Amino acid sequence: MTDAPFAVPERFQPGEWLRGQGQDADIAICTRVRLARNVNGFGFYPTLKAEEATELVQVVNRALTRPDIPERLRIVDLTTLDELERGVLMERHLISREHASADRPRSVAVNDQESVSIMVNEEDHVRAQVFESGFAVQAVYDRAERLDDAMMGQMPFSFSEEFGFLTSCFTNVGTGMRLSVMLHLPGLVWADEIDKATATVQKISLAVRGLYGEGSRALGDFYQVSNQVTLGRSERDIVRDVGSAVERLMSWEREVREALLRGESRSRTLDRIHRALGLLERAHILTSEEALNLLSGVRFGVHAGLIEHVSVRDLNVALLLSQPAHLQRVHQSPLNQDQRDERRATLVRGLLGRK
Amino acid sequence: MTDAPFAVPERFQPGEWLRGQGQDADIAICTRVRLARNVNGFGFYPTLKAEEATELVQVVNRALTRPDIPERLRIVDLTTLDELERGVLMERHLISREHASADRPRSVAVNDQESVSIMVNEEDHVRAQVFESGFAVQAVYDRAERLDDAMMGQMPFSFSEEFGFLTSCFTNVGTGMRLSVMLHLPGLVWADEIDKATATVQKISLAVRGLYGEGSRALGDFYQVSNQVTLGRSERDIVRDVGSAVERLMSWEREVREALLRGESRSRTLDRIHRALGLLERAHILTSEEALNLLSGVRFGVHAGLIEHVSVRDLNVALLLSQPAHLQRVHQSPLNQDQRDERRATLVRGLLGRK
Numbered sequence: 001m002t003d004a005p006f007a008v009p010e011r012f013q014p015g016e017w018l019r020g021q022g023q024d025a026d027i028a029i030c031t032r033v034r035l036a037r038n039v040n041g042f043g044f045y046p047t048l049k050a051e052e053a054t055e056l057v058q059v060v061n062r063a064l065t066r067p068d069i070p071e072r073l074r075i076v077d078l079t080t081l082d083e084l085e086r087g088v089l090m091e092r093h094l095i096s097r098e099h100a101s102a103d104r105p106r107s108v109a110v111n112d113q114e115s116v117s118i119m120v121n122e123e124d125h126v127r128a129q130v131f132e133s134g135f136a137v138q139a140v141y142d143r144a145e146r147l148d149d150a151m152m153g154q155m156p157f158s159f160s161e162e163f164g165f166l167t168s169c170f171t172n173v174g175t176g177m178r179l180s181v182m183l184h185l186p187g188l189v190w191a192d193e194i195d196k197a198t199a200t201v202q203k204i205s206l207a208v209r210g211l212y213g214e215g216s217r218a219l220g221d222f223y224q225v226s227n228q229v230t231l232g233r234s235e236r237d238i239v240r241d242v243g244s245a246v247e248r249l250m251s252w253e254r255e256v257r258e259a260l261l262r263g264e265s266r267s268r269t270l271d272r273i274h275r276a277l278g279l280l281e282r283a284h285i286l287t288s289e290e291a292l293n294l295l296s297g298v299r300f301g302v303h304a305g306l307i308e309h310v311s312v313r314d315l316n317v318a319l320l321l322s323q324p325a326h327l328q329r330v331h332q333s334p335l336n337q338d339q340r341d342e343r344r345a346t347l348v349r350g351l352l353g354r355k
Numbered sequence: 356m357t358d359a360p361f362a363v364p365e366r367f368q369p370g371e372w373l374r375g376q377g378q379d380a381d382i383a384i385c386t387r388v389r390l391a392r393n394v395n396g397f398g399f400y401p402t403l404k405a406e407e408a409t410e411l412v413q414v415v416n417r418a419l420t421r422p423d424i425p426e427r428l429r430i431v432d433l434t435t436l437d438e439l440e441r442g443v444l445m446e447r448h449l450i451s452r453e454h455a456s457a458d459r460p461r462s463v464a465v466n467d468q469e470s471v472s473i474m475v476n477e478e479d480h481v482r483a484q485v486f487e488s489g490f491a492v493q494a495v496y497d498r499a500e501r502l503d504d505a506m507m508g509q510m511p512f513s514f515s516e517e518f519g520f521l522t523s524c525f526t527n528v529g530t531g532m533r534l535s536v537m538l539h540l541p542g543l544v545w546a547d548e549i550d551k552a553t554a555t556v557q558k559i560s561l562a563v564r565g566l567y568g569e570g571s572r573a574l575g576d577f578y579q580v581s582n583q584v585t586l587g588r589s590e591r592d593i594v595r596d597v598g599s600a601v602e603r604l605m606s607w608e609r610e611v612r613e614a615l616l617r618g619e620s621r622s623r624t625l626d627r628i629h630r631a632l633g634l635l636e637r638a639h640i641l642t643s644e645e646a647l648n649l650l651s652g653v654r655f656g657v658h659a660g661l662i663e664h665v666s667v668r669d670l671n672v673a674l675l676l677s678q679p680a681h682l683q684r685v686h687q688s689p690l691n692q693d694q695r696d697e698r699r700a701t702l703v704r705g706l707l708g709r710k
Contacts, residue, residue: 267697271639278637284626342622 012330014320015114015131017093017182020312022134026303027250029182029222031136032093033144036167036176037126040156044168045123053105053121060120063154064109070146071116073109078102084334087325093131095119116147123168124176126151135250137179137243141235144177163231174231179238181246182211186221186300187256188249190272197252198223201245205229220292220319225249261304273301277310280318281353285338286345291322298352310352318351367685369675370469370486372448372537375667377489381658382605384537384577386491387448388499391522391531392481395511399523400478408460408476415475418509419464425501426471428464433457439689442680448486450474471502478523479531481506490605492534492598496590499532518586529586534593536601537566541576541655542611543604545627552607553578556600560584575647575674580604616659628656632665635673636708640693641700646677653707665707673706 014020017030038044042056061075078086078099086100094117095108106121119127128151130144151157158166165176172178188194198208207228210218225246227238260269276297280286286294299315301307320326322344328335331343369375372385393399397411416430433441433454441455449472450463461476474482483506485499506512513521520531527533543549553563562583565573580601582593615624631652635641641649654670656662675681677699683690686698 267639267693271700274637274639275634278633278635279630280633281636282629282633284622284629338622345626 012317012321012326014313014316015092015094016133017114017131018316018320019133020316022132022136024135024250025133025312027183027185027253028135028246029184030093030131030133031140031181032129032131032179033137033140034178034180035126035128035144035148036124036165036172036178037128037148037151038158038166038168039125040158042125044158044166045121045125046168048121050104056125057105057107057120059155060126061107061109063151064118064120066154068153069150071111073111073116073118076108076110078106078108084325084328088329091320091323091325093117094129096122096127098122099127116143124172126157135181135246137181137239137246141179141239145235172230174229175233175235175238177230177235177238178226179242180224180226181242183223183225183246183249183253184221184296184299185218185223185249185253186296187253187260189218189221190269191256191260193252193256194223197249201225201249204241204245206241206245219289221296222292257300257304270306273297273304273306277301277307277352280348282349283345285341286322286348287341288322288324288344291344291348292319295319295322314351318348321347321351367672367676367681369668369671370447370449371488372469372486373671373675374488375671377487377491379490379605380488380667382538382540382608383490383601384539385448385486385488386495386536387484387486387534388492388495389482389484389533389535390499390503391479391520391527391533392483392503392506393513393521393523394480395513397480399513399521400476400480401523403476405459411480412460412462412475414510415473415481416462416464418506419473419475421509423508424505426466428466428471428473431463431465433461433463439680439683443684446675446678446680448472449484451477451482453477471498479527481512490536490601492536492594492601496534496594500590527585529584530588530590530593532585532590532593533581534597535579535581536597538578538580538601538604538608539576539651539654540573540578540604540608541651542608542615544573544576545624546611546615548607548611549578552604556580556604559596559600561597561600574644576651577647612655612659625661628652628659628661632656632662632707635703637704638700640696641677641703642696643677643679643699646699646703647674650674650677669706673703676702676706 039056039060042048042052048056064073065075089095089108090097090100092114094110094114096119099106099119099122104121109118115131117129128144128147130140130147132140160166164174167173167176185194188197201208205228207226208223211222211224225242227242259265276294280294280298295315295318298307298310302310302312302315321330324340327340327343330347335343394411394415397403397407403411419428420430444450444463445452445455447469449465449469451474454461454474454477459476464473470486472484483499483502485495485502487495515521519529522528522531540549543552556563560583562581563578566577566579580597582597614620631649635649635653650670650673653662653665657665657667657670676685679695682695682698685702690698
């Protein structure tokens with residue numbers, strides 16, 4: 001196994017998911033596909049025995065680093081990382097919260113661009129993710145399919161003619177695939193149309209949930225649209241379903257943004273956007289919740305051409321580094337909540353404050 | 356009678372009361388003394404007859420423009436001004452609200468610096484005010500006394516050996532004098548010690564009230580300390596009483612400001628000050644209430660040396676021009692509330708936004 005690719009704190013550029021480019025990047029932050037696979041001959045989690053787990057991780061990682069695999073991956077043994085380092089990987093969307101906090105042999109394989117991450121011995125033996133900035137449902141699926149085929153050439157995956165791929169949890173049986181698009185929907189939230197919009201998507205059996213935070217309000221106005229059904233729908237169906245739902249939401253969001261900047265609404269919208277900027281430029285204490293929400297307003301303003309001196313890249317770096325693990329890695333030592341809120345404000349001022 | 360000295364909109368520099376200089380100007384905005392006088396031979400308001408009123412105004416204004424009067428005054432006939440023009444005079448503290456809205460012959464005599472204003476046919480026939488920026492109780496009294504002596508040389512004031520000067524309302528009988536100091540007390544407000552502080556002053560029979568707004572919270576953290584008693588206390592006593600109470604409040608305010616910028620409080624105080632600045636720099640809608648309160652935070656920050664690119668003069672111009680009448684005069688036409696809030700924000704951004 002090679003060293004962790006995250007020789008923090010030098011490397012704090014956003015990975016693929018926050019690259020801020022690609023199709024419809026003013027609304028679609030990132031498209032992700034995840035395939036759940038299990039290797040024949042090993043028990044499914046949680047029945048997998050401890051000595052089996054170690055062997056599983058070795059077997060999968062050997063397979064992932066063979067020349068036939070179309071991705072150049074570096075293996076990170078999560079058991080050698082401390083909590084903060086695992087937190088950084090989680091905040092970069094490379095591992096799940098469960099994978100970060102589990103207490104068993106496990107690893108993640110990541111490429112340099114952070115557009116591919118393969119968790120080993122998560123809920124399933126193999127959870128392969130492909131990311132692409134912007135709206136790119138077909139592209140991520142195509143790349144994941146090539147990776148899947150190559151992996152199957154190296155290790156036999158549990159597959160049933162009747163059900164398709166077998167997974168630890170029945171909700172993933174079939175394609176084992178979850179395709180999701182992370183959307184920034186400040187227009188729908190501000191115009192109070194978000195509930196109507198999400199209900200429309202849920203009617204066609206897709207899930208919409210806030211990317212951050214619990215409950216109905218999504219912090220930072222980020223929403224994730226994904227398929228719920230993995231059984232009885234082909235991969236092609238899922239790509240089409242998610243794709244068309246996202247296109248509908250994006251055009252709705254665009255209409256609402258325009259309406260918010262027209263007529264009587266314009267002044268209130270400008271006020272909200274620029275107040276958000278003013279606070280980010282000046283505050284000395286920022287909770288992560290407030291930072292996310294203010295950054296949302298500024299992002300809207302930047303894409304609407306109302307704020308010219310701030311780049312989407314600045315916003316994405318601010319978003320990434322505002323998160324607790326990144327923040328503490330930048331600071332190179334653990335911080336309590338009050339210290340984090342001060343440090344976050346200092347960091348955001350440095351990024352967004354007029355130079 | 357000469358023309359109105361307020362050939363708006365060209366002239367929107369703050370007058371003496373907002374000059375921002377003088378002793379203790381970091382806390383004491385302005386010192387003012389007001390003398391209530393009535394002219395023998397004319398009925399007291401409200402028994403003064405209409406034809407008498409016209410004559411009274413002429414008699415007083417002739418007296419005020421004689422060479423023996425030590426102030427160079429220009430006479431403004433309030434009946435020739437529209438509501439907005441009278442509002443501007445009121446917002447400049449040159450006339451009272453009652454004088455602005457009354458419906459009878461009346462005038463005000465003002466000097467160029469706006470350090471002297473003499474209302475004619477207000478509640479009393481003559482209400483002479485002297486202003487000086489900063490803490491200057493002795494200076495304003497001395498100047499008012501010279502003016503009073505000179506006025507008495509030109510017109511006989513109603514005076515009783517037993518009671519002193521006679522006034523329309525019994526609360527002013529005696530010296531007819533009200534001495535007040537306008538203080539900016541953000542420290543005491545933020546540290547929640549303002550009630551204790553004002554109670555201390557009220558115990559010695561002085562009045563403390565918010566300069567703007569109703570109820571307990573003074574908008575902009577501006578408080579006015581003044582004598583309540585005009586009978587049985589000499590002018591010298593009043594100068595000493597008000598002076599020592601103000602000195603006590605100022606030293607209390609200084610202690611609290613220092614404490615707010617020390618230790619654990621520092622970060623919260625910096626946050627509050629700089630958030631206020633960020634909002635003023637960026638907001639597109641500002642009510643006058645919010646503007647006053649945010650300007651208070653920035654004023655504190657400027658005097659504490661925390662904000663270097665904003666001058667006290669900028670803040671004073673912003674404070675003055677944020678008021679409804681000034682705002683509409685700058686805009687050269689009446690504005691509704693929403694329009695005022697937008698215009699106010701634009702104006703404040705222009706003044707405080709980084710150039």
